[in-house]
Amino acid sequence: MSSKKSAAKxxxxxxxxxxxxxxxxxxxxxxxxxxxxxxxxxxxxxPSSGKYFDTINPATEKKIASVxxxxxxxxxxxxxxxxxxxxxxxxxxxxKERGKYIYRIARIMxxxxxxxxxxxxxxxxxxIRESRDVDVPLAAAHFFYYAGWADKLDYAMPxxxxxxxxxxxxxxxxxxxxxxxxxxxxxxxACGNTVVLKPAETTPLTAMKLAEIxxxxxxxxxxxxxxxxxxxxxxAIVNHPGIDKIAFTGSTDVGKIIQRALAGTEKKxxxxxxxxxxNIIFEDAAIDQAVEGIINGIFFNQGHVCCAGSRLxxxxxxxxxxxxxxxxxxxxxIVGDPLDKNTDIGAINSKEQLNKIKxxxxxxxxxxxxxxxxSCEIPNKGFFxxxxxxxxxxxxxxxxxxxxxxxxxxxxxxxxxxxxxxxANNTPYGLSGGVWTDKGSKVFKVTSKIKAGVMWANTYNKFxxxxxxxxxxxxxxxxxxGLHGLGAYLKLN
Amino acid sequence: xxxxxxxxxxxxxxxxxxxxESGRYYKLNDKNGKVVANICRSSRKDFRDAVVSSRKxxxxxxxxxxFNKGQILYRIAETLETRKAQFIEVLQLQGDSKASAExxxxxxxxxxxxxxxxxxxxxxIFSSVNPVESSHFNFSFPEPTGVVSAIAxxxxxxxxxxxxxxxxxxxGNSVVVLAAEKYPLTAIDFAEVLNxxxxxxxxxxxxxxxxxxxxxxxxxxxxxxxxMYAGNDKEHLKTxxxxxxxxxxxxxxxxxxxxxxxxxxxxLQEIKTxxxxxxx
Numbered sequence: 168m169s170s171k172k173s174a175a176k177x178x179x180x181x182x183x184x185x186x187x188x189x190x191x192x193x194x195x196x197x198x199x200x201x202x203x204x205x206x207x208x209x210x211x212x213x214p215s216s217g218k219y220f221d222t223i224n225p226a227t228e229k230k231i232a233s234v235x236x237x238x239x240x241x242x243x244x245x246x247x248x249x250x251x252x253x254x255x256x257x258x259x260x261x262x263k264e265r266g267k268y269i270y271r272i273a274r275i276m277x278x279x280x281x282x283x284x285x286x287x288x289x290x291x292x293x294x295i296r297e298s299r300d301v302d303v304p305l306a307a308a309h310f311f312y313y314a315g316w317a318d319k320l321d322y323a324m325p326x327x328x329x330x331x332x333x334x335x336x337x338x339x340x341x342x343x344x345x346x347x348x349x350x351x352x353x354x355x356x357a358c359g360n361t362v363v364l365k366p367a368e369t370t371p372l373t374a375m376k377l378a379e380i381x382x383x384x385x386x387x388x389x390x391x392x393x394x395x396x397x398x399x400x401x402x403a404i405v406n407h408p409g410i411d412k413i414a415f416t417g418s419t420d421v422g423k424i425i426q427r428a429l430a431g432t433e434k435k436x437x438x439x440x441x442x443x444x445x446n447i448i449f450e451d452a453a454i455d456q457a458v459e460g461i462i463n464g465i466f467f468n469q470g471h472v473c474c475a476g477s478r479l480x481x482x483x484x485x486x487x488x489x490x491x492x493x494x495x496x497x498x499x500x501i502v503g504d505p506l507d508k509n510t511d512i513g514a515i516n517s518k519e520q521l522n523k524i525k526x527x528x529x530x531x532x533x534x535x536x537x538x539x540x541x542s543c544e545i546p547n548k549g550f551f552x553x554x555x556x557x558x559x560x561x562x563x564x565x566x567x568x569x570x571x572x573x574x575x576x577x578x579x580x581x582x583x584x585x586x587x588x589x590x591a592n593n594t595p596y597g598l599s600g601g602v603w604t605d606k607g608s609k610v611f612k613v614t615s616k617i618k619a620g621v622m623w624a625n626t627y628n629k630f631x632x633x634x635x636x637x638x639x640x641x642x643x644x645x646x647x648x649g650l651h652g653l654g655a656y657l658k659l660n
Numbered sequence: 661x662x663x664x665x666x667x668x669x670x671x672x673x674x675x676x677x678x679x680x681e682s683g684r685y686y687k688l689n690d691k692n693g694k695v696v697a698n699i700c701r702s703s704r705k706d707f708r709d710a711v712v713s714s715r716k717x718x719x720x721x722x723x724x725x726x727f728n729k730g731q732i733l734y735r736i737a738e739t740l741e742t743r744k745a746q747f748i749e750v751l752q753l754q755g756d757s758k759a760s761a762e763x764x765x766x767x768x769x770x771x772x773x774x775x776x777x778x779x780x781x782x783x784x785i786f787s788s789v790n791p792v793e794s795s796h797f798n799f800s801f802p803e804p805t806g807v808v809s810a811i812a813x814x815x816x817x818x819x820x821x822x823x824x825x826x827x828x829x830x831x832g833n834s835v836v837v838l839a840a841e842k843y844p845l846t847a848i849d850f851a852e853v854l855n856x857x858x859x860x861x862x863x864x865x866x867x868x869x870x871x872x873x874x875x876x877x878x879x880x881x882x883x884x885x886x887x888m889y890a891g892n893d894k895e896h897l898k899t900x901x902x903x904x905x906x907x908x909x910x911x912x913x914x915x916x917x918x919x920x921x922x923x924x925x926x927x928l929q930e931i932k933t934x935x936x937x938x939x940x
Contacts, residue, residue, distance in 0.1 A: 327923060419908070422908065423908065424905075427901075429901070430898050430901030430904075431897070610936070620931065621934075622935070623935045624934060626796065626936075629792075631790065633791050634935070635800050636933070640907070640908065643908065649800065651931050
């Protein structure tokens, strides 16, 4: 599969030589309502404004459902329900019982995994292969992991008598809708807090399915409240005086706005923000594996990943071969229907995001970068973008400095280990990074010198409920996942 | 009758004792209203110089072994112990009673010993090997946040300073501390202790000056990673919290300076998680 004719151009054109039959995941078992209300105090209730917005399928641009828009008074109802549930039920319940509720949620999610995967792909555009194999199983595993912590918290924080914070306001992004809900809700509940969660406005449906699951699990009313809406709904949560803690995942710009909004209040906060991770390939790396890692690093989930390996650094001696193999591998990527099981890269989440990606790519070209895109066909309808790489870019290039949040990779070269480290750290972000080398001591040197919260050595974009995730510097503060993730939802005495 | 030699109190930046570049000063009086010293009123430029020095020093300080850092913190305690009489005297000059001055100096020494002991232990308390489902060796451990700016409390000129400094530096951070406005003498005297204790220049920088003026600079500098506040002025804290957002600084509020526990070290640490495939 790898006969190469020229070093500069990809030799393989899979579109013409190999045809894949469509392999669509069935969606006929999916039960979706035309309209979704707010989940407050254990019930689905209409928004006080009576307003609804559409959520569409980004692969078809067709409307899937109407979703309630929560305003300040709806958020207020949700916070009151959460406070009352905290005071009267959740904080008084024996911890092991609390844990059992969380186990229940995990189990029901597993039972309904296929449904959740399909809806996740319909509402957000991600390939079914990923929602089925990554998002949904990890989300359920997250609940399962934190369920067990509920009655063991004293062992996690020795000598500190950990106590819950109270009501947590949680705002999550559209790139991993259900998984982010799990990352937020599971540790909060395990630590004894109650929750008001706002999913992103373009991907609310799996959160509403999670609300059904939470209701079916008989969780006491008000322990988890889910309110849908856009930025103003989020602001109402951030500014609500009845909330004790804000947990936010999203862009660094919005994270800074939230940090400012919380100044002068007693609210605690954790922020999981943007990234511009360096993926570093050394000459002694296993090149084919590294190329897979580059592909996975930047094209996983259409590049809508805060920890995406969006800056590639290749040691000069192997730059030509790595870039050639990368282009070949890009040619094999199938871009298209998210519900097709063969699809590697699904739809861009929204028109707005597609426009942002296009604008940044245009800037990259205007700044003199060499742009290369795979030659695959993309559907006429829906929001799609070809896998894209740039060479000939500088540290100061906008596409090297700014998070694109799309399938766009900026490639630079380096000579020495020190140069790679310095270039990798030359960013305000510090969320993640990758290192590819066959030499163990080099792995340890480089991973310890890069200022980032998650380092992948000879692998990339791996996640696990037991593994803490979160950033240095402007990529945020606090950790989610693992023992360290508990710290975000406890106060120590 | 011998005339006393009066001491000129200066700043402590990069292991040296410069005057403020601004040339400004404020008077410190004793309780009888007599001028004790002219104290440097630091400027934004002094703070920026201190941050440059802290950034440079931090990487080397972080690289020192945990054992070595512990030895150096213990050395600070030793040096302070041998000069305790001086500190008790100066605290009294700043208005404390003898009993409370003694109590404070002993608490400061003991706190240094306490954190010296954590230097090679907090990593073990706060690290984990994570049993991930896939075939990876995955572990998490704390790394220093980086350069920390700290506003010492307005009372307890010595203990307040140590309580801001010790948990930060034992964790591999460098720190720029603004001394209590009314208790600057012990802060600069303490700089001499640091200077005599193998603490490399820049790991701890100490400024004196006007809180109200400097709080905004301490919290808005883009090359500072965390800002610690041990005062009790709500407006100052709010200013710090607002400015911190400029580069997502961590804001650490110290409510009780006497409190000592490893979680105070953890507040100025970043957890790094590394994944390694297991295979051949």
